[in-house]
Each structure stands twice: as C-alpha cells, then as structure tokens.
Amino acid sequence: MDLRQCAVLVLFCLVIGIGTDTVSKAEGSLMSMIDFRYWRCVMKREWKCPDSEINFFLYTPERRFKQWIDVRKPNLLDVYGWDPNKKNVLIVHGFNGTYSKNPMTFIRDAYLSRKDYNVFMVDWAPLTRFPCYLSSLSNMKLAAQCTAQLYSYLTAAGALARRITCVGHSLGAHICGMLSNHLTEKQYKIVGESIMPVYRCRILCAK
Numbered sequence: 773m774d775l776r777q778c779a780v781l782v783l784f785c786l787v788i789g790i791g792t793d794t795v796s797k798a799e800g801s802l803m804s805m806i807d808f809r810y811w812r813c814v815m816k817r818e819w820k821c822p823d824s825e826i827n828f829f830l831y832t833p834e835r836r837f838k839q840w841i842d843v844r845k846p847n848l849l850d851v852y853g854w855d856p857n858k859k860n861v862l863i864v865h866g867f868n869g870t871y872s873k874n875p876m877t878f879i880r881d882a883y884l885s886r887k888d889y890n891v892f893m894v895d896w897a898p899l900t901r902f903p904c905y906l907s908s909l910s911n912m913k914l915a916a917q918c919t920a921q922l923y924s925y926l927t928a929a930g931a932l933a934r935r936i937t938c939v940g941h942s943l944g945a946h947i948c949g950m951l952s953n954h955l956t957e958k959q960y961k962i963v964g965e966s967i968m969p970v971y972r973c974r975i976l977c978a979k
C-alpha cells in the first residue's frame with residue numbers, strides 16, 4: 773500500500789468514525805466505558821487484560837501446532853511443552869494481518885526450525901481489520917499491554933528477559949516497541965519490519 777492509498781484510508785475511517793459517533797451525552801458517558809464498534813471495526817475503550825480479542829498461541833519445535841495460552845493460569849506452561857531452557861520469541865502481526873498466514877507463519881517456521889526457541893504468536897486480528905486503520909492504531913495500546921502480560925507470565929515461569937525476543941511486522945513492530953513501556957526490565961531484543969514504503973527497513977536493536 774502506498775502513502776496515498778494510506779491517506780485515503782485514514783480519511784475514510786475518520787468519516788465513518790465521525791458519522792457513527794453521534795450519540796447523546798448520556799449515551800456518550802456509557803459509550804466511553806464500552807468498546808466502540810462500527811461496521812467491521814472495534815475501538816477498544818477498556819484497558820483490561822486479558823482480553824478475549826487478544827490471544828496467544830504457543831508452538832514448540834516438538835509440538836508444531838497451536839496451543840492457546842491462558843495467562844490467568846500460572847504454572848501451566850510446562851503442560852504445553854514449553855521448554856525453559858529454550859529462548860522465547862513473541863511474533864506480532866500487523867494491520868489487517870493474522871498470525872495464521874504469511875508472512876507470520878514464515879517467521880514462525882523459521883524460528884521453529886532453529887529448535888532453540890519457544891514461539892508465541894500474538895493474535896490481535898479482530899482489533900486490526902481493514903479498513904479500520906485509526907481504531908487499529910488506538911488498539912495497539914491494549915495489544916501491547918496484554919502482550920506485556922504474556923511477557924510477565926513468561927518471566928514468572930522462569931524465562932530470562934534477555935532470552936525473550938519480540939518480532940513484529942507492520943503495526944506489530946510498533947507493538948513490540950510499545951511493549952517495553954509496560955516492562956520494568958527492558959526487553960533484550962526487538963526485531964521489527966515496517967511495510968510502509970518510505971521506511972521499508974529491518975531494525976535490529978539489542979539493548
């Protein structure tokens with residue numbers, strides 16, 4: 773998508789957003805507490821994790837199928853085949869993306885084939901559907917917050933911060949960046965790739 777298409781998209785979402793957001797004051801105060809849904813879009817208003825629209829799936833070299841991770845249940849990682857001696861990678865898809873398709877599956881399989889990684893796929897697809905770009909931008913905050921909860925869940929289970937990597941594509945790269953805002957111990961590594969043509973690049977920053 774080039775910049776002009778992107779601008780048209782943003783404008784489109786803006787128009788849809790304003791058009792739907794005509795509610796009375798009383799309704800408005802209620803609306804501010806619940807998620808704002810319009811058309812295929814949702815704008816999260818409640819900053820509470822875990823959230824049913826943000827999910828995490830574990831894949832390991834030995835179990836190459838998805839296993840849903842419930843961060844409310846401590847000490848369950850071993851049951852899922854999580855190996856504390858392996859490194860961990862969190863993989864976050866981007867705008868209109870999904871954890872279950874390319875390029876995310878390609879990145880997942882690359883890490884799995886190394887055999888020294890537990891792979892966690894972050895699924896926030898319901899919150900970043902096309903063409904809801906503005907609400908996607910807004911929802912990144914919650915996605916980062918909930919991914920930080922997964923991160924804490926891993927460190928509580930014994931994973932070392934320097935053995936956790938975040939890999940993001942498109943807006944997912946921003947989520948990886950925002951993740952560190954929620955953490956006391958800085959992340960060890962962020963691997964990001966943006967699909968915006970102006971700064972198509974690959975960033976590797978080790979702290």
Ligand SMILES: *[C@@H]1O[C@H](CO)[C@@H](O)[C@H](O)[C@H]1NC(C)=O
Nearest residue numbers: 773867868869870873901902
């Ligand atoms: C958004 O995702 C859907 C489903 O994967 C795909 O069919 C569609 O082409 C995508 N739209 C854009 C603009 O990328």
